[in-house]
Every structure is written in structure tokens, then in C-alpha cells.
Amino acid sequence: MSEASIRVYLPATLPLLARLHADGALPALTGHAVTGPLREWYAEGDDEELEYVAFTRAAQSALALLAGDPSAPRRRVVVSVDLPPSQARPAGAELGDSEVTVTGSVPLAAVAALHVDGVDAEPAVAAAAEVIVAAASGDADAQFVVDGAEDHELEWYDVSELADLVAG
Numbered sequence: 544m545s546e547a548s549i550r551v552y553l554p555a556t557l558p559l560l561a562r563l564h565a566d567g568a569l570p571a572l573t574g575h576a577v578t579g580p581l582r583e584w585y586a587e588g589d590d591e592e593l594e595y596v597a598f599t600r601a602a603q604s605a606l607a608l609l610a611g612d613p614s615a616p617r618r619r620v621v622v623s624v625d626l627p628p629s630q631a632r633p634a635g636a637e638l639g640d641s642e643v644t645v646t647g648s649v650p651l652a653a654v655a656a657l658h659v660d661g662v663d664a665e666p667a668v669a670a671a672a673e674v675i676v677a678a679a680s681g682d683a684d685a686q687f688v689v690d691g692a693e694d695h696e697l698e699w700y701d702v703s704e705l706a707d708l709v710a711g
Contacts, residue, residue, distance in 0.1 A: 548625040550594065550655070551576045551643055552601035555620040556608050560657065561709040568648040569622065575601040575641040576631055584639030597641045598623075598658075602697060606689065607679075609672035617669035618660035621697060624653045657700040659708060664695035 553574040555563075563569050575597040577590070585593060598621060605619035626645065634642040660668055671678075671692035677685035700708060 547627060549576055549628050549631050549643075550597075551624050551626050551631045551645060552598045553622040553624060553645070553649065554601045554604035554608055555622050556605065556612055556615040557618060557620060557659070557709065558612065558615050559608075560620055560622075560659075560705065563622070563651060563654070564705050564709045567651045570648055571645050572649070573604070573634065574624075574631065574643050574645055575604065576643045578633045578641055578643065580633065580636055580638055580640040599693070600641050602658075602693070603675070603689070606668070606672050606675040606692065609668065610675050617665045617672060618662070619664075619668055619692070619697060620660075621658040622649075622654055623656040623658065624649050625655050626653055651702070651705075654702045654705075657702065657705060657708065658697035659700060660695055661698050664692065667692045667695055 551574040553569065553572050559569065577593040577597055581593060581596065585596060601621045602619050605621060609615055609617060626649065630647055631643040631645050633640065634644045671689045674685035674688045678689045
């Protein structure tokens with residue numbers, strides 16, 4: 544990552560990874576990053592902790608994408624990208640907000656890493672995708688189910704492994 548870029552964690556699905564592989568780019572998406580409001584909210588956190596918060600929020604956002612695409616395999620995907628700050632603008636100024644709006648498409652060359660749930664996470668992720676809206680609305684039981692999906696760590700993949708990931 545260069546000094547002139549910002550690491551953004553883009554929530555995705557396996558069909559979106561297939562699109563990245565086919566088109567060489569992702570469409571403009573909403574992602575998560577270490578923003579001023581996040582840094583201010585978690586002032587005692589170091590950069591690594593702040594990146595983890597943004598990454599975790601992207602994984603939660605991937606659940607919402609899965610909820611909206613019932614045909615997608617029930618595996619969360621987060622695409623780590625390095626973008627110019629002008630392409631990733633904070634979406635809000637609320638204390639703790641990590642959401643950024645990505646303008647323009649994201650080329651494959653900007654992708655730093657891919658993170659995908661393992662097959663063993665599918666049952667927990669499927670259950671979490673079904674209740675993610677309720678969890679976001681404050682339903683404690685639904686949040687418990689979402690937390691169960693978060694017990695599964697996303698696996699790290701190099702960009703060179705994209706073709707293998709989308710092949711199955």
C-alpha cells in the first residue's frame with residue numbers, strides 16, 4: 544500500500560468475485576476503511592486494531608449482500624483494495640463510522656488480497672444472512688446468530704488465486 548492510498552475493505556459475494564475475474568474490475572461499492580470518525584471513536588486503538596474493526600464491519604456487510612442474493616453461496620467475501628483517497632470518501636461523520644463510498648469501478652490491479660469463508664462456515668453464515676436485518680435493528684437473538692458467523696475467520700487468498708476461487 545502506497546502513502547497515497549487508503550486500504551478499503553469491500554464486502555462481496557462469490558458471484559461478485561466471479562464478476563471481478565471476468566471483467567477485471569468491481570463496480571463502485573460501499574466499503575469500510577479507517578476513517579477520521581472511526582479513529583476518533585476508537586482513540587486508544589492502534590492502526591492494526593482499527594483495520595480489524597473496518598474489516599469486521601465489511602464482513603458483516605457481506606452478510607447483507609448475501610441476504611439480498613439468495614442464489615449466492617453462503618460464504619462471506621471481503622476484498623481488500625488500495626485506492627486513492629479521492630476514490631474512497633467517508634460516507635458519514637458520525638462518531639465511529641467506518642463506511643466509505645467508493646466512486647468508480649475498482650480495477651483488479653487495486654486488489655491487495657481476497658478473504659473468503661471456508662466451506663465449514665456455510666451453515667453459520669446462511670443462518671446469519673437470514674437474520675442480519677433483524678440484528679441490525681437491535682434483535683438480541685438475531686445478533687447472537689450473527690456473532691456465530693463471526694466466530695469463523697475468513698481465509699486469506701492472494702489475488703493470483705482468484706481464478707481458483709471462482710472455479711469452485
